[in-house]
Amino acid sequence: MRKLIWVAALALMALTSAALAEGKKIGVAWGDLAQPRWRWDVTAMRSIIERSGNKYIPVDAGGSAAKQLQDIEKMIVDGVDAIVIQAVDKDVIMTAVERAAERGIPMLAYDRLIEHPGVFYITFDNVGVGRIIAAIVKQAQPTGNYAIIKGDPGDPNSDFLRKGMEEVIGASVAGGQIRIVGEEYADGWRPDAAKAIMERILAENGNQVDAVLAENDNMAGAAIEALQAAGLTVPIGGQDGDPAALNRVAQGMQTVSVWKNSFDLARQAGRIAVQLAEGTPMSLIPEARQFTGGEKGIPVWSILLNPTPITADTLDVVIDADHVTKKDVCRNALPSVAACR
Structure with missing residues (x-):
């Protein structure tokens, strides 16, 4: 009997270790990667997510808000642990955002605000x-x-x-x-x-x-x-x-181009996405502050970086x-x- 219990315990430990090794599944719903602006972001975000043993699952909406809505809905069905969204149109995708929130999937709005309490917001000022x-x-x-x-x-x-x-x-x-x-x-x-x-x-x-x-x-x-x-x-x-x-x-x-260090933005977003996927409350993300500057004034946890x-x-x-x-x-x-x- 003890041998059976020991074998079962070892099997459970192996399963747990395998699950941990696989890490978290983090979906990234890009808006339109045809724009040169985002090429640096992709590389940096993927590196941070994968370096910590997690799975980076990107999809490109190609500038279509309707496609991005479908992309996010599919991520929900596929059971991702967190979703990063670089929104094409925040209003069009809101039904999917609400569905993800209902399922308890944390989200991060990347560079473009989504006014929903279940969405963390990171951008430059x-x-x-x-x-x-x-x-x-x-x-x-x-x-x-x-x-x-x-x-x-x-x-x-x-x-x-x-x-x-x-x-x-x-x-x-x-x-x-x-x-x-x-x-x-x-x-x-x-x-x-x-x-x-x-x-x-x-x-x-x-x-x-x-x-x-x-x-x-x-x-x-x-x-x-x-x-x-x-x-x-x-x-x-x-x-x-x-x-x-x-x-x-x-x-x-x-005369001027205001530089927003995309590497820094994407690296921080990748780290935050991993923390959210692991269950860290938004309020406990380091340096997070409440942001209420959207058109609806809905408070969201956020980090705003300084431009140059x-x-x-x-x-x-x-x-x-x-x-x-x-x-x-x-x-x-x-x-x-x-x-x-």
């Missing part, structure tokens, strides 16, 4: 990003006609960024020193949509545009194409630290961090750019 873009462009062009190209209307970050911009330019707009001659959302943060917006603003204002606030680098690049076609070079800002944008900064074509402005004077920051190579950044750079000498 996007209000701060908007503030930086506007402040540096305003320093270069304190007065005149401004165009504002916002991101997707379904992404809360678009309005967070705009809020930060307003904090900087609001008083000058009210005082008449700055006139906003055009302001539109670009569906899907798409460059082609941004270029069309810029072309429309230029046409409606007889090319009288003195500065542009774009909410990401891809859209800033598209706006620059439209401006160049009109024979204009004006102060323009964006964000993401895309290599092409950093090269435009070095060439004097773009990159101008012609600070390009050495991204080069020294190995975010980009000096060769890529400095192609056709202005002689005055110290980092490229």
Whole structure:
């Protein structure tokens, strides 16, 4: 009898050890990996999740909110232990978010807010990003006609960024020193949509545009194409630290790109996803704070990282961090750019 009990105990220990060795299953619902912005995030997040013995299960919605809804529902059925969501449209996927919460599956909203108490939120301080873009462009062009190209209307970050911009330019707009001659959302943060917006603003204002606030680098690049076609070079800002944008900064074509260290964001997200999968309450995640800045004011546990402005004077920051190579950044750079000498 004792032998049978001992054998059974050994079998149970083996099963337990095998389960532990397999780790947790962490689903990652990416919104659209065709956008260059996310290439660094994927590598860093996967590394963190798998390095700790867990399973990284990614899926790409290809920019379709309807597909992402199905992706999340399938993850629920497959029994993942946690879900990371880089939302295409928070409202479209909400039914799946609620279903996951009912099943007790913890979720992490990656870079894009999902207002639900069962979802942890990690991003950079996007209000701060908007503030930086506007402040540096305003320093270069304190007065005149401004165009504002916002991101997707379904992404809360678009309005967070705009809020930060307003904090900087609001008083000058009210005082008449700055006139906003055009302001539109670009569906899907798409460059082609941004270029069309810029072309429309230029046409409606007889090319009288003195500065542009774009909410990401891809859209800033598209706006620059439209401006160049009109024979204009004006102060323009964006964000993401895309290599092409950093090269435009070095060439004097773009005034600022606000760099959000994607490696740091993805690494922290990977660690948090593992902690949530292991059962750590959101309130006990290190450095977590309550965030209530969404349109509904629903409190969610969150971590907001600090962004870094990159101008012609600070390009050495991204080069020294190995975010980009000096060769890529400095192609056709202005002689005055110290980092490229």
